[in-house]
Amino acid sequence: MQSAAPVNSSPTIGDLFRVSLRIGCLSFGGPAGQIALMHREIVEERCWVDEDQFLHALNLCHLLPGPEAQQLAIWIGWKLHGARGGLLAGSLFVIPGALVMLALSVLYSAATGLAWFAAIFLGIKAAVLAIVVQALLRVAGRALDTRFKLGIAVAAFAALFVLALPFPLVLLLAAIAGAVAAARRPDLLKLKPVAPLDANLPRPWGATLRAVLVGAAAWAAPLALILVTLGPDHVLWQIGLFFSKLAVVTFGGAYAVLAYMAQQAVDHYAWLGAGEMADGLGLAETTPGPLIMVTQFVGYLAGLRAAAPFSPLVGGLLGALLTTWVTFVPCFMWIFALAPWMERLERAPRLKGALAGITAAVVGVIANLSVWFAVHVLFARTVTVSTVALPDPASLDWRAAIIAVAAAVLVFRFKWNVIRVLAVCAAAGLGLGAI
Incomplete structure (x- = not known):
């Protein structure tokens, strides 16, 4: 993974909604592909989270029961907008696939x-x-x-x-x-x-x-x-x-x-x-x-x-x-x-x-x-x-x-x-x- 640009930690809740929905609709390919997609969208392109934070959060998710990619999405939302952001990002990661x-x-x-x-x-x-x-x-x-x-x-x-x-x-x-x-x-x-x-x-x-x-x-x-x-x-x-x-x-x-x-x-x-x-x-x-x-x-x-x-x-x-x-x-x-x-x-x-x-x-x-x-x-x-x-x-x-x-x-x-x-x-x- 490439080093990210300086972090822009001020996305609006609307920004988070749009990007989370995009990730949820495109998250094919198992956890490796899903995590790579999140890294590109969140770390590389928008710089909302820096590289070290992303990797540390991923390590935490590996420690927990459940799908690590969804938990990483929840953590990203939590990091940016607290519990409200975590609920939004984690739900949108699951809902498109659940409906299909x-x-x-x-x-x-x-x-x-x-x-x-x-x-x-x-x-x-x-x-x-x-x-x-x-x-x-x-x-x-x-x-x-x-x-x-x-x-x-x-x-x-x-x-x-x-x-x-x-x-x-x-x-x-x-x-x-x-x-x-x-x-x-x-x-x-x-x-x-x-x-x-x-x-x-x-x-x-x-x-x-x-x-x-x-x-x-x-x-x-x-x-x-x-x-x-x-x-x-x-x-x-x-x-x-x-x-x-x-x-x-x-x-x-x-x-x-x-x-x-x-x-x-x-x-x-x-x-x-x-x-x-x-x-x-x-x-x-x-x-x-x-x-x-x-x-x-x-x-x-x-x-x-x-x-x-x-x-x-x-x-x-x-x-x-x-x-x-x-x-x-x-x-x-x-x-x-x-x-x-x-x-x-x-x-x-x-x-x-x-x-x-x-x-x-x-x-x-x-x-x-x-x-x-x-x-x-x-x-x-x-x-x-x-x-x-x-x-x-x-x-x-x-x-x-x-x-x-x-x-x-x-x-x-x-x-x-x-x-x-x-x-x-x-x-x-x-x-x-x-x-």
Whole structure:
């Protein structure tokens, strides 16, 4: 990144609105592309935030659960116009993609059962498999720079795939391993030394407490309303509670929690099928905003299929809105509560070690997701041996396998972008679906 010009820290709220809306509408390409877009718009072109501030804020966002790009947008708004600016910038980062994803979810449910539609999504599912493997290799190349981190990644994969341990427990154990290593052997994590903390740095407890109280109340309000009016057995309560838990453990990007979310939504709650989960990820890849927006697709289908006392459409819309609320509202709370502590957090070695441990474990988590998708996309049946779901070789879908190989060639050999790959594979699925 180039050094920015002197900071112009006086944009109006209208300026912030226009730029935030532009970013929200153009934020394709995952967190790397979204952060690069924000850097160009905010740091390079308008000089509203300087380079060091931007990078320090990005480091803070990596420490927090949730989509780091949205949290960075919230921080930019907070830095420029306080809580009002944070609410504006963070909301506009999500709303365009949420509206697109909701429209696609409605169209998806309406067209389910049509042969041509199923053929298109045969190609999309196969393409998603190649895209997830690409994400795995990218994260692994960036995160596993020591043997200790590689060991954490392998252990995380084994814990999930072989032992079927709970995803939050795997992250907790990885965080503990990283924190212990940071305290005793920081070389195992390649942690850079931190400057001593200034004893005169303020401790803004009041601002943090207010942010936590207000944020937690906003987060819990719809859940409380559902509990009082519909009871704890209604699907909306289950949706709100599950995705609230997910919001707390979403470290390392959307891919890190997708396997856990998919397994719970498919196997435990039976809100949708494994193939539909892959379809939802394919749709999320084509929309602006965070990839974790796929949660809205899951919430929509869950509400649609257990809608009483509402109509199916209303139940689906309520499920989608509730999922979006409990997924993204916590991001505002994290930033408003912790941004004033940024400098202190950056100089906490054990916290950095815990984050490094989680980041390494995320590689194993995404590897588990890759295997899960491969088994369910390429094979029609599985055989469970102990806790491991193995594919039945006789049930291989040769059409999906051909498209997956072609998608891998387009992604790794020709470096095509996600939307282009999805479009070509959808067309291939439509063609092979007729056979």
